[in-house]
Amino acid sequence: xxxxxxxxxxxxxxxxxxxxxxxxxxxxxxxxxxxxxxxxxxxxxxxxxxxxxxxxxxxxxxxxxxxxxxxxxxxxxxxxxxxxxxxxxxxxxxxxxxxxxxxxxxxxxxxxxx
Amino acid sequence: xxxxxxxxxxxxxxxxxxxxxxxxxxxxxxxxxxxxxxxxxxxxxxxxxxxxxxxxxxxxxxxxxxxxxxxxxxxxxxxxxxxxxxxxxxxxxxxxxxxxxxxxxxxxxxxxx
Numbered sequence: 361x362x363x364x365x366x367x368x369x370x371x372x373x374x375x376x377x378x379x380x381x382x383x384x385x386x387x388x389x390x391x392x393x394x395x396x397x398x399x400x401x402x403x404x405x406x407x408x409x410x411x412x413x414x415x416x417x418x419x420x421x422x423x424x425x426x427x428x429x430x431x432x433x434x435x436x437x438x439x440x441x442x443x444x445x446x447x448x449x450x451x452x453x454x455x456x457x458x459x460x461x462x463x464x465x466x467x468x469x470x471x472x473x474x
Numbered sequence: 475x476x477x478x479x480x481x482x483x484x485x486x487x488x489x490x491x492x493x494x495x496x497x498x499x500x501x502x503x504x505x506x507x508x509x510x511x512x513x514x515x516x517x518x519x520x521x522x523x524x525x526x527x528x529x530x531x532x533x534x535x536x537x538x539x540x541x542x543x544x545x546x547x548x549x550x551x552x553x554x555x556x557x558x559x560x561x562x563x564x565x566x567x568x569x570x571x572x573x574x575x576x577x578x579x580x581x582x583x584x585x586x587x
Contacts, residue, residue, distance in 0.1 A: 364516070391571065391572075391573045392573075393573040393574065393575075395575075395577075401579075402562075402577055402578065402579035402580060403517075403562065403564075403575075403577035403580075404577070405574055405575060405576070405577075408571060408573035408574050410571075410573065415571060415573065415574075416570070416571060416573065416574040418574075450516050450517070452516075452573070454572060454573065457571035457572050457573035457574075458571070458572065459504065459505055459522075459524065459566065459572060460522075461572055462519055463507075463519055463572055463573075463575075464519075465509075465516030465517050465518070466516050467514070467515050467516050468515075468516055
């Protein structure tokens, strides 16, 4: 079966711009989570969506937002980009997020802010 | 704030050697997962340990969850170059979702032929 698909894979943006990243989960998966990965901080949780509702949110500023559509596809948006937002953004999906579910990660979207 | 500390941060060994990676926290988790991430790819789940004291084996990899559910270890026997990668541990809070994982910063393993 197809894995978690993230688009775009690579992008370069300028400070102050905004960016939207997309994630298509594995078919049938309703839980979608987003993580930011940087060399200094490692993987940090951004937010989780389940059935179009935000279920959990990490400790990131309000410039980071997301949403989930009825087909479980998810998008995250970062407004007013800062240099420190340069990172690998990873999306993960599972059936419901319950213990015992296997979690699958996408290959990520590499964002560079210049 | 819950933290997962992984050690060592970097490990470079020769093929055939054994190694152990540690994941420690002052917090209790309902379960703990181990992932391996290769350059340019997302993390891949290796194992989930749920019961305190639990030991799971995956070929040459042995995972253990501490009795108090605060720590875990990953032991690799006779490491091979294909084991090279970033090993990450991740904890799940009690009552929380696996969609909200707390990750350690990882152990970067390099196995030389």
